[in-house]
Amino acid sequence: MSETPRSLPAKTRRKQLIKATIKCIAKNGLSGTTMADVTKLAGLSLGIVNLHFETKEKLLVETLRFITDEYRNGLDKIFFNENLSTEEKIRAHVAFDFSRAIADRNKLAVWFAFWGETKSRPTYHSICADYIDEIAQNLTQLFSILKNEQNYQSVDPELVCTCYTALSDGLWLALLLTPKSFKADDAKTIAMHYLKTQFPNNFTMT
Amino acid sequence: MSETPRSLPAKTRRKQLIKATIKCIAKNGLSGTTMADVTKLAGLSLGIVNLHFETKEKLLVETLRFITDEYRNGLDKIFFNENLSTEEKIRAHVAFDFSRAIADRNKLAVWFAFWGETKSRPTYHSICADYIDEIAQNLTQLFSILKNEQNYQSVDPELVCTCYTALSDGLWLALLLTPKSFKADDAKTIAMHYLKTQFPNNFTMT
DNA sequence: TAAATGAATGAATAGTTATTCATTTGTGAT
DNA sequence: ATCACAAATGAATAACTATTCATTCATTTA
Structure with a gap:
């Protein structure tokens, strides 16, 4: 086992402390x-x-920024990936939402703890408001493109984005509160079930 | 203005303190x-x-119990109301979820604050687990009855219950985080939009 | 009206925790 | 090797906050 060096780059130490903070908030x-x-x-x-x-x-502020950045950056990588079709991007978005790194109970506990304080702490609120807005814009655009590409008549992309986002947040809560009976795969199934209702030609098979 | 009497029934004082606690957690x-x-x-x-x-x-425990009891009792009153049809009960459930008394930002802040602590506090967790289970059973039953009454072939009542519940929780988050642009009526519209996809004969009109 | 009761008060206490900073320790340059 | 520098330490401090309980006060009872 290699000894941890006493002196380390500042960024590494900061990340180490943030990760300890996440564990500690969860615990x-x-x-x-x-x-x-x-x-x-x-x-x-x-x-x-x-x-x-x-x-x-x-x-604490940097801890919140860490998990919001991780989430935002992961989704941006999907959104700006030239090799994926619109449908594939949406599928990747869902997979990411319920991936190991994101739908981790320690991190979920941190999300909810900070959300519970947004009303009293303007700093927390504005960090959250920023990422929410950016992600909503990108996801709405994906739904809008898919609608046009595949000629879905009655789909309202903005509404579907809000609905999917709320659903995803609520599924995170289910993962946090009932981890024994409800797993990431169940959450993914339910998210896809909703998308099927809006885009049956794209998400019904496999 | 009537002076507040110095001495008051214990129940009244307790409720007064719980209400102050809700405001304080929100603030x-x-x-x-x-x-x-x-x-x-x-x-x-x-x-x-x-x-x-x-x-x-x-x-704090009694404060959590207060808001969970308020929610559970409100839904029970709907579920056991002999005068309502199944469809009406489901409509009333949605209306209740986004009513003034329930979708109040002070109370929403309290919900999320406690949810963020459930992983570390078994007492909070078990209070939440109880009400979730009871409500899920009742709501699943409503969807199941409606499916049979109206011959919906491909509806999975349990899945629809989990999906609706998650959606409702996520919409609460949207009400908490973006109160300026997202109102209770918007949330209700989105919740009904989902129910329409499952029960188009019941929830499409009006 | 006076005494008895117990709800309510808030100054004092005990315990906890964020922050400080003088000291220690490892690292890289000469 | 030695020195200079920066990173890390942790005992001490300062600030905060839950809890206690002797006292006050309104209400009820005789």
Whole structure:
């Protein structure tokens, strides 16, 4: 086993601390997360957070930014992938929403903890508002293109985007609350079930 | 203006404190909610929570129980109402989900705050698991009856129940995060849009 | 009207936790 | 090797907050 070097690039240390924060929020809740817990989980000393983030509040903000960036960047990679058809992009979007990296219970606990605080913390709110808007625009566009490509008459792309997004968030909650009886594959099945209702020619088979 | 009497039935005081707690969680977040805030918002003294709930933690548990009971009881009243047809019950369920009393942003903030802590607090988790299970059973039954009554061939009642429930939770999130551009009526429209895809004969008109 | 009751108060306490910073330690340059 | 520098440490501090409980006060009872 290689020893962890005492000195490390600042970015690596920051990511290490953010990952410990995610675990800690999942384990103890946002209200039960202390600096002592986070640094102990990271295997580092108490003062390290001050060194890399100045305050606890800034560490929490960067933690929220980390999970929103991970989500946004993953979807952008799909959206801007020239090798995928529109249908394939939508399929990839669903697969990503319920992939190991994203539909992870630790991260889901973090999402919900921060969502619960958005009303009281403008900083949290604006971080969330940003990514939501960008993703909605891209997804609406995909549905709109598919509608035109395949001549779906009565589809309302914006409504379908809002509906799919809400459905996906609600399925995340089911994964968080009932992990024993409800798995990522079940969630994916339900998401596809909805898309079939709107685009039966594209999502009915396989 | 009538003076608030100094002495009041215990139940009334407890409800008063729970309502102050809901406002306080919405205003300051779960992690930022202090006994001083809650009691000040209720217009009472610091020691009152200890008198009526023993500890802060028990006040929080009762607050969660309050909103889950309110939700469950409201839906039970619909489900067991002999005067409503199955279709009317489902319509009433949707209307209730996005009614003033339920889709209130203060209460939504409380829901999400507690959901974010369910992974770390078994008590919160079991309170949520209970109501979810009961509601799912009743709603699945409604979809099942409607399927048989109206001869819908390919509807899977259990899947539709999970899908509707997730959709409703996700729409609550949209109401919490984007209250300016997304209103309860928009949420209701989207929920009905999904039900139409499954039961076009019942939910397409009006 | 006076005494008894118990709900409500809030100053004081005890415990917790974020933050600070003097000291230690590893690393790379000379 | 030695030095200079930066990263990391953790004991001490300062701030905050849940809980306690002796006291106050309104209401009820005799």
